Amino acid sequence: MSISLRSGAQLSLPSTETHPLAGRTVLQIIPELEAGGAERTAVDIAAGLTEVGARALVATEGGRLVAELQAKGGIWLPFPAAAKNPVSMLLNVRTFALLCKRERVDLVHARSRAPAWVALAATRALKLPFVTTYHGSYNARSTVKNLYNSVMARSDVVIANSGYTADLIRARHPFARDRIRVVHRGTDFSAFAPSAVSPERISALRSAWGVEPHQRIVLLPGRLTGWKGQKVMIEAARQLRDAGDEDTAFILAGDAQGRDGYVRELDDAIARAKLEGRVRRVGHCSDMPAAFLAAAVVAVPSTEPEAFGRVAVEAQAMGTPVVVSNLGAVPETVLAPPQVAPQERSGWHVPPDDAAALAEALREALALRPSARDALARRARLHVERHFSLASMVNDTLDVYCALLGR
Template sequence: MLQIIPELETGGAERTAVDVAAGLAEAGARALVASEGGRLVGELQSRGGEWIPFPAGTKNPFAMALNMRRLARIAHDEKVALIHARSRAPAWVGLGAARILDIPFLTTFHGSYSGTSAPKRLYNSVMARGDIVIANSGYTAGLIESLYPWAKPRIRVIHRGTDLARFAPSAIEPGRVDALRRAWGVGPHERIVLLGARLTPWKGQRVLIEAASLLRESGLGDIAYVLAGDDQGRAGYVAELDRLVAAKGLQGVVRRVGHCADMAAAFLAASVVAVPSTEPEAFGRAAVEAQALGTPVVVSDLGAVPETVLAPPSEPASVRTGWRVPAGDAPALAAALAEALSLGASARAAMALRARTHVERHFSLERMVAATLDTYMALLSPPAEGG
């Protein structure tokens, strides 16, 4: 099996490619990944995958046309039975190579690809041209159906998987949590409300700052609101956040701590994890990982994230694993955070157990890999006689 992706740097698509390759290798198949390389190459190889250096990230039409033939030769020589693309430019190359060799081709939507112009929609449409089109959430599947209704019969939803061995309280030494609290300047008496996401407007940092101001005005103190994420060069937005913090008098209360390399420990350190996105998320990794660790979550009722959190009104309060609030609604976010922070020990422990069980049942890494391998087999197995 050959997966093609621009690079093997950190990211959801890249991580999933490595995880699926490991699952293939464990099942006894050869797992090839064609990409330009990256920091995950070593992990790919250590888990049984094979890296094929390939200029998969190019968007030059002439180079892409040449790459179709080049990839077809590689696939032929390596006896590849199926090509799986995880990004648009590589998908055009993979589609061409698969058609040359007359082998199955499938794609995975790791995000939403819309496009306002006809050329852009045509370019994006390659992701809906797979013999099977995998969507990483029900929300993403709905977007694909609305944009490319002709692809509807071929869409399969396979939620992104979480490594439950890594995101387990028992796997995290207390020293890791203590180290983060010290690095963030959080006192022993302070609880943490964490927003772990890159600093970009649609991730909702401004909404959380507004909610923090409302909570302080209500008398709720000894809370550290931690914004853990890289600004990725968005100096203007960072300055805007700092001005808002100063205007609300929240210096020292709201803290920008930069990139966090140990998100498992960060989620465990938090009393509540906030995911206040103001634009739709294609999945909702932070909410799933936090629930796996038993930390209460408050998320925007928008995009795919609500699929990962059990909460009223769609579910009874007795099975709640978190809270859903309207996107961009700071008072609603503040109210939900206050409710989460007010949980007693028994109620918090019961919610943590429900959340972990929910993630184990629906969002485990093993479930995702098994579903993906089943999809491969469905494409490779001949139809039953009379079927």
């Protein structure tokens, strides 16, 4: 059976009549369904479950992805899953257990720490299979914090979204080492394909961002938070300007999510560098395929480890050169020397928090001649298609569910 996900990506699965999950009910729990890798994955897995004949429930407070979840056949169960107050979490255990009984849930999958504690208590009481996905690196600078994080490793199967994350779990929570399964975050390569983006979509974004026709774009997509490296980008932009670059616009695309103080710091840094008009905050972007295709280069200058690196995969799928910090899981997704020969690179690795190195890599990427850029784009697309497809992620996750329910 060949099915379509999100934007037409083909996924081969057994027919709904024979699939082991047909007729089963799987409940995912996540604080909100806003933008983000965990949220997007929850919707993708719900779509895959629906396609094989399972009931796909998502307990969450809501968010901009609820409409897409419902359009893909998933069922939204309004639930205060973002609650972090210990008393509220304790009360939520009973509510969640009753919800599982009412909906005849067969398996629960948690994607965030606070609701995972609620789900852990409820599933143990109900003797339900329990899965977690370790989506982030999670701050573990104290014993208490590491204990709080450990809930993500206390499930029957612990899904790690990268090799880096799996190593992190083994180091922090050695009791879970035999229950870890690496399932890389998957990308829909039908949506993230140059042929799928019309020139009008690119023009609309350039216009919305105030980019002049002659300007090239260096894009940094990501929520506005310090470790995403926006300040490093601003300093790299200053260095490139001082070295003679006059036709590049630097776009910071992402939500502030209430970090007003950090936004003011960014604006102050832009003003001090006299980069007003060249470095721009443009807020959330809802058309990332067009954004990547509009960009001459995509930068991921994180100063703390990323647990996966979705942006780098999606940009490579669009054939756009990427420059990433050599930190966390992102280097797993981008081929660069000395990992590979220079002629096999799919992007650039730079030391974290090094504006000079970032500026130099951006300069090299911007200076690529058309033939070299086309060759890099082909290598990058082939690389991510082989290793980070949406179909593989959905298949591997459903295999985890099948194994637990079969047991």
